[in-house]
Amino acid sequence: MKVLIVEDDADMRRLLKIVMAGLDVETEEAPDGESAIHSIETSEEPDLILLDLHLPHISGEEVFEAIRKHSKSAIVIVTADILAAPEFVSKADGVFTKPFKTNELIVKLTSLLSTHRNEAKEE
């Protein structure tokens, strides 16, 4: 299983990586929207994407739309923008506002990854 972390803040990336360490997944990082899209297009499609909304150059909203068009990956929004977060509740597979409870994120990711795994098996 592969998780792509799209986050411009290096500390937050590190933190998310620590959280991911508790799960049996391979992680990849992207500090901005371009590299995230580039990563999805060039390498193996991730099973899950952790996406920040405030990103340099291409905003998280645009990255979200771009990923949704080309990829079946689950997308979990992780943002500090509590004003923008509500509109993604219905669109994304999960929305977490920073600071989030790490165990809550772990629970959510585990369940998303297992459904994804099952779907992959059925196919």
Added chain:
Amino acid sequence: MKKIRSLKIPNTFDSDDLRMRKILNIILLSLAVISFVALASAFMYGDPVLEVLSDKDAQPIIGGSIVMLVVCGVLIGLNRFTRIQKGVVGWILVIVMTTVVTFSDHPSELADGRSLIFWFLPILLSVVVLPPASVFIVDIIVFAIIAAFSESSKQVNIFAMFVIAGASLLAWLGMSIANRALRDARNEAEKNRAILNGVTDGVVVLNANDQVVLANPAALNMLGSAIARFASTADDDRKEVGGRVLSFSWSDVKGVGNVAIVRDISRQVEVERAKDAILGVVSHEMRTPLAVILMFSEFLTRTSSSTEAERIHANAQRMITLVDDLLDHAQIQAGTLKMSKAKFSPSSLADTVRDLLSTRADEKNISFNVTVSDVLPQNLIGDSDRLQQILVNLIGNAIKFTDQGGLVDVLLSSNGGDASTWKMVVSDTGIGIPPERLPDIFEPFRRASDYATRTHQGAGLGLSIAKKIARLMGGDIQVTSTVGQGSVFTVTLPLEIAE
């Protein structure tokens, strides 16, 4: 009056002159009408025109009337020219009247005073159409005429002269007082107008039919052409007109009408908006690093259980609560805070609140109970996150202001006889709120405790946010308090039962 206005007296900007010209116009018109009637009456009996013209008795009437008509016509014309010095037309009329009186009767009757009454004509006329003091000049002329027609100096009727002089004095006195009163009233009105024109606030007066009867330059400048569509809408206190935000305060002034004070608050509104925008950005930019601190310290407390890491975590948590409060406040101010609606259970809301705050209550050895009444339906519709926020703010406050060993009770229940609402009651045995502070405890950045001592932490936003959220939900928060005994906060909310 309309007729007189249609004669178009030029505006000379000298109100005294204007008034006299108007009076002259009225008198000249009246004289012209009288002369015309006299002229017409000579021909009224149906006698042949030539016969009337040759009648010796009729000739002076016809001739006099024609002369008067011509004189009145000329004077009415002259009265309209501003180039003619003020008073000139008046003097001409007075002299004409004097001449008419002089030649209308037998000279000896004038001299011995039998025709005394006729002299009052030019005298009263002069008082009205000329400056009051000119009556004395007319007196001198009249005296001269009387003297001239007296056969000898002994025959001069001193008594008649005294009556004329006395009447003149009285007329002069009366007119002077009236003029003074007029001038004072005019000065007062001008002063008021100057003030009205000078103030930077707009002043608009509407009559009972919502027609603008007065607007000062500031109001015209602010409202522009919109003043035509101006109407008294007493409840509308803010309006955007031509890109400017105007505030209106209305008052019903007896005898004047609906008076609106209009103020341009664009700048103020702009500052408010900028402030809210800054607050939003700052809050967001602060949340990201704070989240990192909070979550790393959370890791540390779990892996190394150090007291230092715990303190970092607790303080970061406090900071984030503050930032969230500021953000909520900014959203409330900007009117962008939205309430969601979803099914929730009051008892799980109570459980969450109990979990969140029992540690804080335990630290102060406060007995903390959250009870859900049986009468409340199992599931309701509402924004449970925001309801939780209201409760956390109220209970947090209650714990903050209650001393060691005190009591904080929370009850979620139906609202007595009112089936359309339900309530959440937070009561404590805290320090209470002095009655004079009660009105503003829901104002942002204010608290009933003393600022100077800073014995209690917080920005003072909790109650303000709680009240605003309750209002956005269509409910409200009431408070009763006794100093030294405690406070009771009652949140009433519209009841929506989930099916």
